[in-house]
Amino acid sequence: MKTKNKMTRKEKILLSWTIIPLALYTLFFIVPVAMGINYSFTDWNGLTQTYNYNGIANFISLFTSKRILNSLAFTGKYTFFLVIIIMFLAMLFTILLTYVVSTRLRTFFRSVIFFPVVLSLVTVGLVWNQIMYRVLPQLGQMLGIGWLSSNILGDPKTAMWGVIFVNVWQGVAVPFVILLAGIQNVPTDLYEAAKIDGATPFKLFTKITIPFLIPTINVAFVMVLKSGITVFDYIQAMTAGGPMRSTESAGVLIYELAFTDSKAGQASAYAFLLLIIIALISVLQMKVSSKVEVGQL
Amino acid sequence: MKMKKAIAAVLTLAISGTLFTGCAVTSDSASTTSGTASGTVSTAASATSAATSAAASTGDTAGKTVIEFFNQKTEIVDILQNLISEYEKENPTISIELTTPTDATTVLTSRMASDDTPDIFTQWPSSTFFSEVDSGYVMDLTDTGIMDNVSDVAKNQWKHNGKDYAAEISYNCSGIWYNKDLFTKAGITTLPTTWDELMKDCETFKAAGITPFEVSAKETSITDRQLQVFLASCMGDNYQTFEDAASGKTMDSKASYASSLQSMASKMLQMISYAQSDVAGTDQDSATADFASGKAAMMIGGSWLLASVTSANPDINMAMMPIPGDTAADTNTCAYPGDMTLCIAAKSDVQKEAVAFVKWMTDKTQATEYAKAEGNPSCINGVDYVADQFKDLYDNYVTTGKFILNPDCTWSSAQQGAAGAAVQQLYYDQDANAFAENLTSAFNDN
Numbered sequence: 001m002k003t004k005n006k007m008t009r010k011e012k013i014l015l016s017w018t019i020i021p022l023a024l025y026t027l028f029f030i031v032p033v034a035m036g037i038n039y040s041f042t043d044w045n046g047l048t049q050t051y052n053y054n055g056i057a058n059f060i061s062l063f064t065s066k067r068i069l070n071s072l073a074f075t076g077k078y079t080f081f082l083v084i085i086i087m088f089l090a091m092l093f094t095i096l097l098t099y100v101v102s103t104r105l106r107t108f109f110r111s112v113i114f115f116p117v118v119l120s121l122v123t124v125g126l127v128w129n130q131i132m133y134r135v136l137p138q139l140g141q142m143l144g145i146g147w148l149s150s151n152i153l154g155d156p157k158t159a160m161w162g163v164i165f166v167n168v169w170q171g172v173a174v175p176f177v178i179l180l181a182g183i184q185n186v187p188t189d190l191y192e193a194a195k196i197d198g199a200t201p202f203k204l205f206t207k208i209t210i211p212f213l214i215p216t217i218n219v220a221f222v223m224v225l226k227s228g229i230t231v232f233d234y235i236q237a238m239t240a241g242g243p244m245r246s247t248e249s250a251g252v253l254i255y256e257l258a259f260t261d262s263k264a265g266q267a268s269a270y271a272f273l274l275l276i277i278i279a280l281i282s283v284l285q286m287k288v289s290s291k292v293e294v295g296q297l
Numbered sequence: 298m299k300m301k302k303a304i305a306a307v308l309t310l311a312i313s314g315t316l317f318t319g320c321a322v323t324s325d326s327a328s329t330t331s332g333t334a335s336g337t338v339s340t341a342a343s344a345t346s347a348a349t350s351a352a353a354s355t356g357d358t359a360g361k362t363v364i365e366f367f368n369q370k371t372e373i374v375d376i377l378q379n380l381i382s383e384y385e386k387e388n389p390t391i392s393i394e395l396t397t398p399t400d401a402t403t404v405l406t407s408r409m410a411s412d413d414t415p416d417i418f419t420q421w422p423s424s425t426f427f428s429e430v431d432s433g434y435v436m437d438l439t440d441t442g443i444m445d446n447v448s449d450v451a452k453n454q455w456k457h458n459g460k461d462y463a464a465e466i467s468y469n470c471s472g473i474w475y476n477k478d479l480f481t482k483a484g485i486t487t488l489p490t491t492w493d494e495l496m497k498d499c500e501t502f503k504a505a506g507i508t509p510f511e512v513s514a515k516e517t518s519i520t521d522r523q524l525q526v527f528l529a530s531c532m533g534d535n536y537q538t539f540e541d542a543a544s545g546k547t548m549d550s551k552a553s554y555a556s557s558l559q560s561m562a563s564k565m566l567q568m569i570s571y572a573q574s575d576v577a578g579t580d581q582d583s584a585t586a587d588f589a590s591g592k593a594a595m596m597i598g599g600s601w602l603l604a605s606v607t608s609a610n611p612d613i614n615m616a617m618m619p620i621p622g623d624t625a626a627d628t629n630t631c632a633y634p635g636d637m638t639l640c641i642a643a644k645s646d647v648q649k650e651a652v653a654f655v656k657w658m659t660d661k662t663q664a665t666e667y668a669k670a671e672g673n674p675s676c677i678n679g680v681d682y683v684a685d686q687f688k689d690l691y692d693n694y695v696t697t698g699k700f701i702l703n704p705d706c707t708w709s710s711a712q713q714g715a716a717g718a719a720v721q722q723l724y725y726d727q728d729a730n731a732f733a734e735n736l737t738s739a740f741n742d743n
Contacts, residue, residue, distance in 0.1 A: 046410060047432055133575075137575060260710045
């Protein structure tokens with residue numbers, strides 16, 4: 001038994017290679033998360049060397065502060081629409097580029113859809129801010145569209161849609177590429193067999209393509225969901241949470257609480273809550289979708 | 298086999314080495330960050346030169362005492378770099394590394410919290426600054442000799458527990474920036490001295506096809522600034538009661554100052570009725586660019602906008618006036634001794650050298666050079682230079698004491714943001730009556 005449990009030299013070498021990544025992961029992820037959880041039970045203002053433990057006061061304040069509840073509601077709404085729009089468009093582009101667009105044009109369209117990803121967010125923010133301030137209102141006035149006749153980022157009713165538009169423009173590419181790779185892995189002989197059995201294109205898609213794509217859709221879905229729940233950069237670059245705090249997402253508010261409002265303890269509690277929400281939704285989504293994979297539809 | 302082992306060892310070392318890439322050049326990389334610091338059009342040029350100049354200054358530091366100078370004001374990087382070069386020439390054993398990172402305030406706060414306060418840093422004295430002092434991050438400058446250079450008006454404003462922690466170099470004045478050429482073009486020969494006269498002038502501008510006001514309301518930090526200037530001019534005798542209640546979180550929307558707030562809100566709405574369309578969607582960079590190109594005759598703002606406007610249009614003929622009160626006697630302006638303020642870290646290893654440099658910076662000669670390059674009125678004794686754009690405002694209001702300190706100096710950052718959002722709400726709802734209520738919540742809930 002002893003000899004069986006003894007690690008071989010090769011295993012020892014392989015294990016030794018995990019030490020550095022493990023140390024880095026601990027140092028840059030586990031330790032900060034643990035520190036964050038610790039701070040969430042304190043009144044730390046983000047500046048002082050000392051702080052006092054205040055129990056669950058920060059967690060209680062999460063459910064009594066109107067500003068925090070508004071930001072949670074906004075984040076939920078933003079994520080809901082972001083996921084629906086991105087997943088729909090990514091699937092649509094995947095289908096079009098696989099079944100409709102001619103092979104010669106595929107590379108061109110792939111590049112067009114993927115291009116926004118290579119731009120830095122500062123550039124994207126600056127360019128779209130100017131387009132929404134100077135170009136779109138002119139267009140709105142020409143076409144007589146009231147809500148488009150002024151900067152949509154300046155109106156609390158439309159600002160979220162302006163940010164979602166830019167987020168989708170840049171964010172659809174990666175889920176699209178993942179789905180495209182997934183769809184190309186569906187075995188072609190299944191299609192051929194089904195065609196012989198008289199399956200319509202719609203049946204082919206719903207009974208073969210979709211079930212094979214479920215694991216891929218899962219990955220893309222969780223990715224977009226997470227980016228929606230933790231959205232910070234797009235909002236910071238375009239509205240900074242305004243106007244009138246109408247686009248203040250959970251991520252933006254955590255940053256504001258920690259670095260502007262000197263409420264680092266409360267910010268940590270909010271971040272911890274967000275972590276739990278993401279974990280719960282991810283687990284739920286995985287459980288639900290694992291039931292409908294290949295052979296179960 | 299030996300060869301294989303050697304190759305494996307070399308590769309292991311190489312891979313391990315990459316883990317430490319970037320660890321040894323903290324100051325350089327931090328400075329270089331300022332090259333991409335500004336996400337804004339107006340400050341892009343100066344930020345780029347910040348990176349270049351900082352890199353130049355960090356060239357050869359062997360055998361020299363290195364002082365880190367952490368700057369939060371992106372628009373003055375070139376001016377500081379010139380002064381630093383002069384100082385380094387006079388003091389060949391000193392090397393000053395200028396750092397101007399992105400989101401400098403957040404970086405400075407984080408560095409203080411991790412006990413890594415830069416040797417010298419710029420700061421804006423306020424209630425937040427006093428927290429930094431109370432936390433033990435800032436050196437007491439009282440007996441260093443530095444404060445002998447600073448005027449009593451400026452330094453007395455920011456004493457904390459009877460001690461000096463900040464060396465104020467320049468004022469920031471706030472009011473109405475006006476384009477003199479557009480006033481002449483519309484046939485307006487004298488500046489308005491009352492609010493009613495200002496409104497009449499707005500009508501004259503409209504008749505002449507000129508947009509009277511350029512107003513930006515997209516950022517809460519800017520609408521908060523507009524609020525400062527209006528509070529200075531519109532609250533009259535109620536100002537101090539309001540300010541005490543606001544900073545003490547005991548504001549009451551039914552108190553006597555509420556009616557002053559309401560009439561102030563009406564004036565703010567009058568102003569935006571004479572502004573360009575889409576006030577809510579206009580950010581400060583766009584407003585500055587439009588004002589600089591002569592699209593509007595007036596813009597509310599502080600003296601910090603001078604550099605941005607003149608860099609967009611060096612030929613603009615502009616100056617600053619206060620927001621007129623109901624009568625000329627009521628007119629007040631907003632001034633803030635501390636727009637450029639230098640502080641020293643309490644735990645700096647090079648405190649002696651840092652004190653010498655700050656003393657040199659606050660000397661009459663350097664302060665004059667700074668005032669001429671930057672434009673703001675100086676807080677330093679013996680500096681007579683005042684830029685033409687501020688001369689009237691400075692002579693008639695600042696030196697005569699007809700100014701109040703920016704009201705938000707005593708507000709917390711959370712209150713400032715909430716007050717800015719309340720102003721956005723006012724512009725959006727156009728409801729002056731609801732403003733006092735919203736402002737009350739802004740202060741009491743934060």
